[in-house]
Amino acid sequence: MKKNLYYPPALQAHIDAGKGALTTEEAAVLLGFKPQTLRKWMCYGEGPKGLKPLKIGHAVRWPIEQLASLLQGGEHG
Numbered sequence: 818m819k820k821n822l823y824y825p826p827a828l829q830a831h832i833d834a835g836k837g838a839l840t841t842e843e844a845a846v847l848l849g850f851k852p853q854t855l856r857k858w859m860c861y862g863e864g865p866k867g868l869k870p871l872k873i874g875h876a877v878r879w880p881i882e883q884l885a886s887l888l889q890g891g892e893h894g
Contacts, residue, residue, distance in 0.1 A: 824885050831881060838871055838878035847884060855879070 824832060827847055831839060845852040858864030859877060865887050871878045 823889060824881070825888060828881055828885055828888075836881065838880045839884065841870075841877055841879065844879035844884060848887070 831843070839847065841852045841855050845855050848855075855864070855870075856877075858868070859870050868879070868883045868887055871880060
């Protein structure tokens, strides 16, 4: 993880649990959106700049560093 980013307590708990990325549902709760909104961003290439999901097999994960950056005032696209 980048050391210059502040990780809100909700993200820090995931980091402490050894996670580097969140599920769509976890990321949606953190960002205050419905999971379907994040799925739409992924499918249509929309959403905040710098937030790109990882595809691991059939699973989709949202990188914690990107979520932390967005929560610190990242751009919305």
